[in-house]
Amino acid sequence: MPSHTPALVWLRDDLRLADNPALTRAAEDGRPVCALYVLDEDSPGIRPPGGAARWWLAGSLRALQVDLSRHGVQLVLRRGPAARAVGEVAAQIGAGLVAFNDRAGAAEAKVDRKVAELLRSEEREVARDCAHLLHPPGTVMTAAGRMPRTFSAFHRAALKQPVAAPLPTPARLTGFAGTLSGETLESWGLEPRRPDWAGGLREAWTPSEAAARERLAAFIEDGLPGYAVGRDRPDLLHVSRLSPHLRFGEISPRQVRAAVRHAAAGGAAPQRDADKFEAELYWREFSYHLLAEDGDIARRNIQEAFDQFPWREAPGELKAWQRGRTGYPLVDAGLRQLWQTGWMHNRVRMVVASFLAKHLLMDWRLGEAWFWDTLVDADPANNPASWQWVAGSGLDAAPYFRIFNPVMQGEKFDPDGAYVRRYVPELAKLPNAVIHKPWTADAGTLAAAGVRLGITYPKPIIDHAAARERALRALKSTKK
């Protein structure tokens, strides 16, 4: 088809205008551009987003509609299997080019291949790029042609690869002039209505490309200096909280990396902090490369020895964990932060995940599913890879015998109990010495703080030492 034919850009986990190679390709040569988002919950194997992520998606699409319309570009919304929706819209506008950025999941990659084949069979040009990662999957390999099996080997190998500079927002975008029918965001019902449980999310977050950039700028000023040490403290805000923006592609890892490098080069932050932060971006890469290689990490143990693991079924204990009523203040604070705000600090994610898989001996998939439903940053790579890492079944995972002590973690990383006091207000008046272990407080201290154990706040659901012994016995049984 001639180059003046319209271009369709199919947006997915890249809800932004800047550093969006698919959008840049579509805009090249001055073609009229139409943008499409497909809510595909029907193609085989596609995992529908959870509740908190649906809320984010609605906000992000709403903002993107406004941003694109400023450039005269319509964002068409369609629901259903992607192959059908993309094919239909491409035909309706007479697209000569369809551009999209690749996704790593096995089911998504299959859909993308099918869509590309269909479009090519109709003699439409298809342009595919990598926009969600610093390095396209398959480019960080050992000599044997496999992804490195440890994070440090992966990181070392990745650092030898070039990273492309981020692209600007296309300077010239011409919208497709015809009118296209689409669906409305409201008709998708992504946001909760009855009951509207999203008040805490609205208070904590603004989904949009502009908000992502503001968050990055604020982090570089306030969080990056001191990040290497401060990142472990849930009571301090030394982390970027960019994860949901990265998840939905409102900002790209290349943009984030470039801004942080620029800050360090200009003396706005110590190099050590910038390096540590960049290493965290590489943990994200590690998870995504694993997802692209393995495809099924949310369901399958990466280490098959864990297929024999004697997980317990205890629905009452699972509920107590989900609701933040385990009797361990740091664990409960984390799960309540998640419930209220759709996000949890990384250190606390590790502690609560370890508590479920090791103290309560429950299958990591139950925790992964809960996070999938409640996190605004619920991510198809980071979530299962991190759960498997904590449970011990993952790639280069924490060894199963390393069992976090929730009291010691609290005392070390929330030393004044400020985080616990914020999310577990019924303990707020306890002194620092017992805030992470209220069951050790004497009757007078508890009474003075208005705490009645077992009534206003639960007694520990399980004794730490006993839980540790049980977990180690369970691990041994898989090794017989």
Ligand SMILES: Cc1cc2nc3c(=O)[nH]c(=O)nc-3n(C[C@H](O)[C@H](O)[C@H](O)COP(=O)(O)OP(=O)(O)OC[C@H]3O[C@@H](n4cnc5c(N)ncnc54)[C@H](O)[C@@H]3O)c2cc1C
């Ligand atoms: C059990 C468990 C589940 C998790 N589930 C998710 C998830 O669904 N989505 C998600 O994005 N992250 C997940 N993480 C990783 C990590 O907790 C979050 O990325 C981080 O807390 C997000 O906060 P931030 O943006 O302030 O991080 P920062 O410290 O500011 O880091 C910047 C970015 O680097 C990446 N990153 C940081 N730490 C990690 C890590 N340990 N692994 C992979 N990438 C990392 C994230 O993209 C993050 O936004 C999980 C971790 C655990 C232990």
